[in-house]
Amino acid sequence: MLLVRSIVFNVLFYLILFxxxxxxxxxxxxxxxGIISLARSWAYVNxxxxxxxxxxxxxxxxxxxxxxxxxxxxGKHQSMWETFALLTHFPxxxxxxxxxxxxxxxxxxxxxxxxxxxxxxxxxxxxxxxxLVHARRALEEGRQIIIFPEGxxxxxxxxxxxxxxxVHLYGLGEAPCLPVALNSGLYWARRQFVRRxxxxxxxxxxxxxxxxxxxxxxxxxxxxxxQATAKLVAEGERDLSARALHSSEKRAQPGP
Numbered sequence: 001m002l003l004v005r006s007i008v009f010n011v012l013f014y015l016i017l018f019x020x021x022x023x024x025x026x027x028x029x030x031x032x033x034g035i036i037s038l039a040r041s042w043a044y045v046n047x048x049x050x051x052x053x054x055x056x057x058x059x060x061x062x063x064x065x066x067x068x069x070x071x072x073x074x075g076k077h078q079s080m081w082e083t084f085a086l087l088t089h090f091p092x093x094x095x096x097x098x099x100x101x102x103x104x105x106x107x108x109x110x111x112x113x114x115x116x117x118x119x120x121x122x123x124x125x126x127x128x129x130x131x132l133v134h135a136r137r138a139l140e141e142g143r144q145i146i147i148f149p150e151g152x153x154x155x156x157x158x159x160x161x162x163x164x165x166x167v168h169l170y171g172l173g174e175a176p177c178l179p180v181a182l183n184s185g186l187y188w189a190r191r192q193f194v195r196r197x198x199x200x201x202x203x204x205x206x207x208x209x210x211x212x213x214x215x216x217x218x219x220x221x222x223x224x225x226x227q228a229t230a231k232l233v234a235e236g237e238r239d240l241s242a243r244a245l246h247s248s249e250k251r252a253q254p255g256p
Contacts, residue, residue: 006194009053016045021106028113035113036092043087055197056187062204063089070139070175071207074166074221076229077148078156078185081200086180089204090144096131096165119165121151128168139174149221153190156183156233162222167214176207179221181228183236198239201232 020042027034050056066089073090075082087093095111099118102108111118117134119127138145149166170177182202188195205224208217 002194002196005054005197009049009195010193012049012053013046016049017042021110024106024110024113028109032113032115033092035110036087039084039110039114040087043084046084047088050195054187054195056195057199058085059199059201060089060204061202065204065206066090066178067176067207069142071144072139072166072169072175072177073144073146073180074149074177074225075146075180076182076225077150077153078182079153079188079190081184081188082148082180082182082202085184085200085202086146090146092141092143093146094138094143096135096145096147096169117145128165131165132168132172135169136172136174139172145169145175149225153185155190156185156229156236160222160226162218164218166221167218170208170210170212170217171214173210176209177217177221178207179205179225179228181205181225181232183229183232186233186236186240196240198236198243201235203228203232 020038024035024038027038047058073086073093075086083095094114094116096117096119097111099120102111102116102118115138117131117138119131121127135145147166147169149162150160151163151165154161166177180202182200184200184202186196187198187200205228208220212220
């Protein structure tokens with residue numbers, strides 16, 4: 001049943017994505033809010049699809065801690081899930097992302113129209129000045145910059161590998177940084193086909209006000225995200241163990 005649900009979800013997910021990409025062409029003539037609104041709608045549909053087909057629900061914690069207006073959102077990155085789910089909580093988001101995504105037909109056009117911030121990861125530190133120019137403009141417009149400080153997905157429990165790019169954003173002094181912890185990788189694992197039922201937990205942590213020196217901010221950001229993520233992963237693992245035990249006991253029960 002788990003495999004069947006995963007197959008159904010993946011087929012529907014990509015069919016819906018294709019349909020949204022076709023519709024997105026019409027938004028290219030609209031202001032930025034057109035493509036952002038469409039992307040948010042797609043995110044809500046995906047969350048609904050996960051709940052109905054895969055039995056995956058979401059528990060959002062600390063939503064009252066989200067600052068209004070401009071903010072740097074620094075999130076743990078375990079899955080593709082958070083790349084769309086976070087859209088539901090910010091009015092005008094922009095992502096820091098690898099520039100290769102901008103080259104994908106339709107998808108790249110949407111990213112361009114949404115004024116995302118592409119970077120060439122192979123170029124190293126030389127990309128920082130251009131990134132900061134775009135980031136400063138976005139923050140001055142009151143947007144929310146979403147960045148995954150590790151740069152790529154990391155499996156739950158994997159050794160963290162935070163990059164310094166988020167420090168440069170924070171160093172602009174334009175906005176607070178909102179750390180985000182989650183356990184999505186337990187249910188939508190990187191490079192895996194199966195979607196496991198359960199509760200994805202996301203926690204918005206206390207915002208970090210501008211003004212800390214770079215090294216202090218970097219250590220604090222990593223500490224709070226990793227500590228909160230470890231707790232969420234432990235909760236999820238207990239849930240999965242209990243679910244597996246229940247399923248095993250149910251299968252062991254004699255038939256009528």
